[in-house]
Amino acid sequence: MELRNLKTFKVVAEELNLTKAAKSLGYTQPTLTLQIQALEKELNHTLLTRIGKKTLLTTAGKRLKIHVDQLFSLIEEMERDMEELHGPSGVLTIAASEYYCSQQLSPMIKSYMDMYPEVRVNLLPLNSMHGIQSVKDHVADIAIIASDCHEVDMKQTFLEEEKTLLVVSSEISKNKSLEEVFLQYPFISYDKDCSFSNIIDRYFKSNDLQPQSMIVVGGSDETIKRAVLNGTGYAILGENIIKNELDNGSITVLQPVSESIITSMINLKVRSAEPNIQTITEFIQGAW
Known part of the structure; x- marks a missing residue:
């Protein structure tokens, strides 16, 4: 026929x-x-x-x-x-937090697109939990997450381990003990949808502490850092986002947090061999 x-x-x-x-x-x-x-x-x-x-x-x-x-x-x-099979092409969507999109991925994507001009990359600002769901729903091709992913159909690629720190503005920390900061200022927190909130919960539980008051500002690392710098309260943040502030002395570490942030990249296992996903995974892992 x-x-x-x-x-x-x-x-x-x-x-x-x-x-x-x-x-x-x-x-x-x-x-x-x-x-x-x-x-x-x-x-x-x-x-x-x-x-x-x-x-x-x-x-x-x-x-x-x-x-x-x-x-x-x-x-x-x-x-x-x-x-x-001729090579990467079409649209490639990456889900990641606002911080990862602006500070880590934006410079990388330019180099990736220079190598693969047939690919158009979209960055989708989402926290880790929503990033995982976006990959499951085929909204994003890959996601950069700051949490474990226990989905059996996902491939998880390690990128970085980052220290977490309990911090406050240096102006507040002058002549104040940890206990006084806890009593006088609110804790600036991520919302419960953010995977980082689990690290915060475990920190307070393991140290048998409870903030006197709390302000929830969402899932933006930058917003929480700004609230700390403005003297609104204290917070737990990853070391990377406050590196400059630690260097210039505008933020002070009250206490290191024992649990680190594990940053990784995820994609659906069944899609691992696709040219777009294969090349961007290798590129990000090498450039991170």
């Missing part, structure tokens, strides 16, 4: 007009008729019938159209898959 004849039937079945179908395919009408007749002879079924001036599908023609549509859809999918 020739694909050419099946393709001709597909177009005829869609147009239900031999003249239009022949023009669409670039055939003469007699050539098109011969191809349909050859297919009918091979299948031992009449596929088309005419009622007056109308061309209609027979019962066999209607059934064949279902199979032919599925066949050519599969062929198109096969062609797309084969085309992808």
